[in-house]
Amino acid sequence: MSGAVQRRITIKDVAEAAGVGVATVSRVLSGGSASAETRERVLAAAARLDYRPSALGRNLRRRRTGGIGLLVPDITDSFYARLADGVLACARSYGEPVTVGVTGDDPEREAELIGTLIEQSMDRLIAVPSGDGEMWAPALRAGLNVVFADRRGRHDVPSVVPDDRAGVLTAVEYLAGLGHRKIAYLGRHGQSQRVAAFTAALASLGLPADRDLVVHARSSRDSAYAAAAGLLQHRPDVTAVIAGGNVLGEAAVLAARELDVRIPRDVSLIMFDDVPWAELCSPPLTVIAQPAQDIGYRAAELVLRQGRRPPAVTLPTQLVVRASCGPRVATSRR
Amino acid sequence: MSGAVQRRITIKDVAEAAGVGVATVSRVLSGGSASAETRERVLAAAARLDYRPSALGRNLRRRRTGGIGLLVPDITDSFYARLADGVLACARSYGEPVTVGVTGDDPEREAELIGTLIEQSMDRLIAVPSGDGEMWAPALRAGLNVVFADRRGRHDVPSVVPDDRAGVLTAVEYLAGLGHRKIAYLGRHGQSQRVAAFTAALASLGLPADRDLVVHARSSRDSAYAAAAGLLQHRPDVTAVIAGGNVLGEAAVLAARELDVRIPRDVSLIMFDDVPWAELCSPPLTVIAQPAQDIGYRAAELVLRQGRRPPAVTLPTQLVVRASCGPRVATSRR
DNA sequence: AATCATGATGGAATCGTTTCCATGAGTGGA
DNA sequence: TCCACTCATGGAAACGATTCCATCATGATT
Structure with a gap:
């Protein structure tokens, strides 16, 4: 030295x-x-x-801190990584540092992280809220400038979200067009928005909206696998599955492979979120692409602009057809 | 409201x-x-x-700031995302906030980010250094407590790195054991450590160490694809490729598919870094697994512990055999 | 009983910046 | 010539914490 x-x-x-x-x-x-x-x-x-x-001296005097906080469930998940990348890209152009926290989708951890951020005098925060967003009240009262991303937590907080309703509808319509009638949704806890859109879509197309057709997993890989395997095993009548995220999709592919359910011959699969490996997968996965990076970027713009903000921004999704969906075969599986 | x-x-x-x-x-x-x-x-x-x-008041008085900075080339890359996750996990257990910056492997951007971090009075920094680590001198002089991760930048800075030498050697030995003699290394700029290990490994096994057998790409996806395609096209004599990272591996698979080079029949492929999709890929990829999360965690421990630090920590890698390597066929490709 | 040690307590200085306010110099107009 | 006005400038207060130091009360020791 x-x-x-x-x-x-x-x-x-x-x-x-x-x-x-x-x-x-x-x-x-x-x-x-x-x-x-x-x-x-x-x-x-x-x-x-x-x-x-010294930013310390400046911020102390100015009674605000530059810098923005970012809370995501799992930075390891490609979707949130891309979202974070969008936030970082925008923040960098403003020269603002970004403090990142991982909530693990646990409201308690989330609250703890919010506390840390408040101690740092962060006054701007972008979050993918876990839970129902009830515990955000104290943070908001503390004068925090919050924008939600990917999920619409409370209605008094501006949010930037993908167009789940349209995305789900597109997926369901596409599958229905291939002749599928028993379509299942494999989702994470807390995706109430999408589940609602899903059942609505089924109804609008006159398809059976069996309650058991939506399966929930927690956000861990193991839980996703268990849910996928359970669905594939216990419901031989479903011929198409919509996976509500890339780890759910991965779990579905793995479980199908393990159970010797062939895609797309035995079941068709559509995954939310286009990840690089979707093309590499065997078979290449048909997906609903979500503009993860844009979501982050727009959220950062919203939180950095001081002016009044629109209540919610919705970004379009896109169906990318690859090879994981096929026409329904007449006979049920097995 | x-x-x-x-x-x-x-x-x-x-x-x-x-x-x-x-x-x-x-x-x-x-x-x-x-x-x-x-x-x-x-x-x-x-x-x-x-x-x-208020952390501001406290830190100003104490003349140090809690919190640690983290600089990675690309948060979107699964490897760095996992590394970041390790850092965040460790930091959380100390209650320390983490400020993340994305360097894009660009020394200039890196220097800029270091500047921002210094303004924030960050005194602890974990970085995957881009370039040769020369421009770190001012940061170190400023009293910054730096730990390098994944890459060993300068020798006066402690680092936590995967055991590249052993990893490369394992890969080369495995391929040689399958009969391959023309093995190429597809790497990123700045992986001098690994390239050295690669040529050493070739030499120790009596294999030809042609200079053209190592191909370099910049860290973008496009550049990786171009390099992979170039290698596959212009060197029909190589029968095995080692990809030095998951985006390089992805590029290799894509390029091979495009050029109608079949894996593993025409060329064998080993990829550095085990990512979830390696198993989903067709064929499932044989990989050298790297403890990305551990690297991050250990680096955070190092930077948080005030005591004197070991100069370098090396973490073991592991060969995970799947299905992307096969015996060399007698005839050259094409 | 006088002195000393101990421990709790609050005042004030300090960290590095921004910003209010007073001061003084210079300029133009009446 | 003098006044009013503008403009640059520097001193000092403030931001919210920590910590040094002096003070004071209390109990113990000689």
């Missing part, structure tokens, strides 16, 4: 080096009025000393 | 409510000495007012 750690350079050092007062330095650096000559002297001194204003 | 935004509750409010001085409140809350009765009064007041100490 080379040099000793040097004391932080403060505005006072710059003021001294430039032969002016600290107020003047502050003014020059934040674009206030100053004579051309002083401005030059200050700028030169700041550059020479490699001065960087 | 319901209530008005309320003023932040400060230590002064708590002191007043408890009928004591601010110093006493601070002492009680940070575990200093106080009489049982005062302690109780203070704690009660703090709880009643839902007081949260």
